[in-house]
Amino acid sequence: MITGTPKPIEEILEMVEPYDNIIVAGCHGCVTVCRVGGHKEVEVLSSTLRLARESGGSKIEINELSLERQCDPEYVETLRPLIDDYQAVLSIACGAGIQFLAEKFSKTPILPGINTGFLGVTERQGEWSERCQGCGDCVLHLTGGICPVTRCAKQLFHGPCGGSTAGKCEIDQNVQCGWQLIIDRLKALDQMDNYLKLKPYKGWDSSRDGGPRRIIREDMI
Amino acid sequence: MLPCTGRIEESLLLKAFENGADGVMVIGCLEGDCHYVSGNIRARERVKRVYSILDQIKIGPERIRMYNLSAGEGAKFAAFANEFVEQIMELGPSPINIVRAKTAQKAPEEETL
Amino acid sequence: MKSGSNLEKVLEAGHFSVTAECGPPRGADPEHVRKKAAFVKDNVDACNVTDNQTSVVRMSSLAGCLLVKESGVEPLIQMVVRDRNRIALQSDLLGASAMGVRNLLCLSGDHQKFGDDPQAKNVFDIDSMQLINLARRMRDEGVFPSGDKLEGAPKFYIGCAVNPFADPYEIRVPRLKLKIEAGADFVQTQCIYNMDTFKRYMEDTKKEGLHEKVKILAGVTPLKSAGMAKFMNKFVAGIDIPEEVIKRVADEPKEKQAAKGIEICIEQIGELKEMEGIAGVHVMAIEWEEKLNEIIGGAGLLPRPVVE
Known part of the structure; x- marks a missing residue:
């Protein structure tokens, strides 16, 4: 799965500082499994932001929601009917999900709530380690x-x-x-x-060094 | 209704503060005595995480605390409750309640203007 | 002759050879290198110039080599694959050869974590085994890895490092075999203190006949103090200093520990000289180049032979 770690609350507070009405968007994919970007984390992060903002004297309204996957267009599209009612989206999906939202909703700032880590496995509850670099x-x-x-x-x-x-x-x-x-x-x-x-010698051209990669499966198009 | 402290999520604890609690006391069974084996141990870890969140957002970590008691320890429960209430009284209202009180005071004044 | 380097000539003529190393300075001052080179001069057959060792930024190895060469010492360029991709490595090989550097040591390089830029991006495009092979193909086949012909092949006597004390032991000899297959002409070993382990390594090496295919230069480093010995033993990966060696130094009063370190080093060279399959020693007197003459002379290895 794709793993990640939460960004420090302080950093997130700084990011959302200009806004008072946002969406916090989780993802039911990998980040739910590694407990960094699922709906539980959406709830905790939203509460935390509301508490911090209100006690600092500037309330923030948050719509808490989670998409099935932020990396698939059909799920991302479910945001479209409501996106214009909010000033920004704080996504706690992986970097792919965050970017996909940004790509689909060009007028709304999409903010990263987690630091995406690596392709890894669960060693035990609370411990993940890297296995693949997708070379x-x-x-x-x-x-x-x-x-x-x-x-x-x-x-x-x-x-x-x-x-x-x-x-x-x-x-x-x-x-x-x-x-x-x-x-x-x-x-x-x-x-x-x-x-x-x-x-x-390894051919790194099939890796990131060859530029952004794309897979096209003619048989599926 | 919570059958066990193991059912308490961090979000629930934070909600209590959002809803105006100045302090939250979590009381679970004695460690090792959980009917669901490790519910109270899980609760302890979750309380710890909320403790850390409250610390980071300056609500004050000492506003949450977990106690372990058996059902037969009424006197102890009372003592713990008194102790915690005293601690919270000393701390005073949570920062969020202070802000809310100020806004509530201001609002009627604005109306009269 | 593969490269025509002095080191190659001395080794091929069957002499017990001596190399040393110079670490370039943490700055642009050429005098620093010249001073060290003066201590090295006439004491060795070639002098390694390290390549940002332990990932600490220093004057480039190639520049250091040229300064050493100007001072009348034959340079041996160390090249790590940590900081340069295959494009830069090939280019530097060509440049070094063009400037008359004839000896090359191919290394992985310590992880950047140990240096002053732990946040640097590491390269490791090819590994040290592949760098050996790259240099060999360029030299012997006169081609780039792409197959294109070189306008003048680089001439290097190609070396590799081995660490008989790293884990797992069982692949140490097979790994040397692989390095020879890749194209290594000579080997410089990690600093040896544990002679028992090293003898075992040499026995296993000889069983495979590898000592006849590659020139093995045994690495030694004089201990300056008991503190240095303990530190290296504990914190430097792949260094194994037996208790009795540390004790010999530690038993001396502080002001005599350095002299004891040199005495042990000379003894060790004496023992290595007698070992079958050892073609020379690599004396790494770290920031102690002024003692090279005393050590190498003390071991009866001076004057250095002149081979035409």
Whole structure:
């Protein structure tokens, strides 16, 4: 899922400072699952903003709502009938959702209420970690199902570097060395021969470096 | 009706302040004694989060507090309630109530003008 | 000859070779490099010039190499893949070769987290293994990775680093094998203090016959004090200083600890000289270049041979 973290309340208050009638919009997708942008968070954030604003002497009206997904046009369109009644939308969806709203409603300021994080998994309640960078050219079949681009701090294709100690990465004792994980897994799969091959330079053109990406599925259009 | 403090959401606690509460006291069963196993533990965490929100928006974190009691501890309940009320009295009205009181005072004056 | 560098000549002639390193300054003052080079001169076959080591910004390695060269010392350019993409790396390889730098060490580079710009964007477009291969192909095949022909191939004696003390141990030798396959001509190791682990590493290396395919220069760093030893052991990833080594330094009174560090370093070089498969030493006297003559001379490695 796409993960994120709430922006500090202070930063959000500063963002909504010019407005006194806004929508706080959640999303029922990824951000609900990782507890940063679902309807519960809409309620808490809205209450928080109202309390802060009123006690500061400048009340704010908030319409609390959540869309099924902010990244799909049919759900985004449900906002259209009411958007003009509000001065701004504070979205707590991921960066994709926020931008999609901005794109569809060109006259309304769309404000980000969260900092979008990464494509990751739930380790346990309250803990998420990164797994994929969406580089557009998957090599997981060669690396024991563990991604060198994401899990190695240096994105090495021939790791580990000299900074790997007792399975930990040099950057942080709480970060596992991605290449130690890859090696352990390749051994378990009896695929160490994959490790002993020189890998070609990665083509980063399929990643963000190639510019904004687009997928077109002719069969679906 | 709340069957258990585990059903209390942060938004509900914040609503109480929006509705004019100067303080909110959450009373759950004794830890380890929850009929739903961990309801009161969840409540404790949620109260903590609201505590932090109240701190950040300067309503005052000490306006919310969680106590744990068993149903048979009437005297203790009374003591806790008195203690908390005293604490809130000392703090005075919440900033939001102060603003509301001021606006209410102003409004009739404006009318007479 | 692949590069015609002095280091290559000395090693190919079968001499036990010596390299050292100079860290360029945290500023634009060339005198700083010249001063260090003066300490290095005549004591080594080539001198590494580090490339923003530990991600701390310093004068560029290429500029440092040129200053070292001007001072009459053969430079060895270190190149990390942390800060430059393949376009910049290729360009710098061409530039370095054009300016007469003939030795190259390919490295990943410490993570930027350790430097003074921890918020910098890192590059890691290709890794150090791939940089070795890139330099080898440019040199031997005279082509860019794109396949286009070079107008003059860069001539480098290509090196890589190995750390026999990093984890997991079991891939250390296979990894060296891979680096040789990629195109490494020589190896400089991480600082060795734990001779037992290093001997085991060399045994495993020899079993694969790798010491015959690549020149292995064993890395040593004299300890300045017990404090430095403890700090490195604890905080520098991939450094393993056994208790007894720390104790030997710590047992000395403070003012004699440096001399003890040098004595241990000389002893170690003596031992490494006798080890089969070791082609030379790489003396990393960190900010202590003035002691190089004492250490290298003390180890009986002076004067340096002249090979035509």
